Amino acid sequence: MFAPFHDPFFQRALLAGLLIGFTNGFFSGFVVLRRTALSVSALSHTMLPGIALGILITGTLTQANAFIGALTAALFVGLGSVVVSRTSRIDQGTALAILYTTAFALGVAALKYLGNYGDLQHWLFGDIRLVSSNDLWLAFAIGSVILLGSCIFFRPLLLTLFESSVASAQGVPVRAMNYLLFLMLILALVTSLQAVGCVLSVGLLVAPGATISLLTNRTPVLFWGGGILGASGSVVALLCAYWIDIPAGPAIVIVLGTAFLLAFLLSPKYGLLSGTRRS
Numbered sequence: 284m285f286a287p288f289h290d291p292f293f294q295r296a297l298l299a300g301l302l303i304g305f306t307n308g309f310f311s312g313f314v315v316l317r318r319t320a321l322s323v324s325a326l327s328h329t330m331l332p333g334i335a336l337g338i339l340i341t342g343t344l345t346q347a348n349a350f351i352g353a354l355t356a357a358l359f360v361g362l363g364s365v366v367v368s369r370t371s372r373i374d375q376g377t378a379l380a381i382l383y384t385t386a387f388a389l390g391v392a393a394l395k396y397l398g399n400y401g402d403l404q405h406w407l408f409g410d411i412r413l414v415s416s417n418d419l420w421l422a423f424a425i426g427s428v429i430l431l432g433s434c435i436f437f438r439p440l441l442l443t444l445f446e447s448s449v450a451s452a453q454g455v456p457v458r459a460m461n462y463l464l465f466l467m468l469i470l471a472l473v474t475s476l477q478a479v480g481c482v483l484s485v486g487l488l489v490a491p492g493a494t495i496s497l498l499t500n501r502t503p504v505l506f507w508g509g510g511i512l513g514a515s516g517s518v519v520a521l522l523c524a525y526w527i528d529i530p531a532g533p534a535i536v537i538v539l540g541t542a543f544l545l546a547f548l549l550s551p552k553y554g555l556l557s558g559t560r561r562s
Contacts, residue, residue, distance in 0.1 A: 292412055293525065299414045299422055300517035300535070303478045304487070306426035308513020310433065310471045311492030312506040313464060316444050322361075322376070323485045325383040327472055329360040330481035332390025338397050350421070353476055357469040360386050365465060369458075411478040411521065411531045425474040429467050433506070440464060441502065478517070479532040486536035487513065490543050497546040497553045516542060 314323055333356025337348035360382045367382075368375035414422075433440070442450040443460040451457050468488075475484040491509035499505060516539045524534035548556050 295414050296412045301514045302422045304513035304517030305510040307487045308491035309510035311509045315492035327484045329356045329383050329386045332386045335390045335393040354473045361465050483536045490539035494543045494546045497550040
C-alpha cells in the first residue's frame with residue numbers, strides 16, 4: 284500500500300498534484316463568482332492547436348514546446364475575444380466561441396501533418412506521473428504568480444466581479460482587472476496541462492470552487508477551501524490511480540466530480556436531499 288511513496292516519480296507527482304491542485308482550486312473561486320465556466324472550457328480546447336503549432340514549427344514534441352504553444356494559443360484566443368468585444372458590437376461570448384472553434388479546427392486539421400506523436404495523448408488527457416523537476420519548478424513559479432496576483436488585487440478583483448460600475452467610481456481600473464483575470468485564468472489552465480491535459484483541465488479549474496460554493500457563503504472560505512480541496516483531491520486521485528491502475532488525469536477529475544456530487548446532494552443548506560427533508 285505504501286510502495287508509491289518510495290517511488291521518486293510518484294513523489295514528484297504528489298508534489299505536482301499539491302501545487303497544481305491548490306493553484307487551480309484557489310482560482311476556481313473567481314471562475315465560479317464570474318460564472319465563466321463555459322469560457323474555461325473553450326480556452327482549454329484552444330491549447331491543442333497551440334501544441335500542434337509548436338510541433339510543426341520545431342519538428343519535435345517537448346515539454347517546453349507544448350507549454351509555449353498552449354500558452355500562446357490560449358492567450359491569442361482569450362485576450363483576442365476581449366479585444367473583439369471591446370472594439371465591435373460582438374459580445375465576448377460570441378467572439379470567444381468563434382475564435383476557439385476556429386483554432387480548435389485548425390489544430391485538428393494540423394494533426395495529419397504531425398507524424399507519429401504518440402506522446403501527444405499525454406497532453407490531451409494528462410499524465411502527472413511523468414513530471415520532471417523542471418515541471419515542478421514551473422508549476423511553483425506559475426502558482427506563485429497566480430496566488431500573489433490574486434491576493435494583492437483581491438478586493439479590486441472582487442469589486443470588479445460584483446459591481447463594475449461601483450469599482451470604476453472608486454477608481455478601480457476595471458478593464459485592467461478584467462485582463463488580469465483572463466491572464467491568470469490562462470496561466471492556471473496551462474499549468475494544469477501536465478496534470479489533466481487540455482481536454483480535462485476545465486474540471487480541475489471549476490469543480491473545487493463549485494463544490495465549496497455549495498458548502499459556504501463566506502468568500503474567503505470559497506477561495507482557500509477550493510485550494511485545499513483541489514490539492515487534497517489531486518493527492519487522493521493519484522493514490523487511487525496507482526492502486527487500481529487507471530490514468531491519473533481522469534482520476535483527478537473523477538474524484539473532484541464525485542466531491543461536487545456529494546456536496547450537491549448532502550450540503551446542509553443547499554443540498555438536494557437537505558432541501559427535500561426541509562420540504
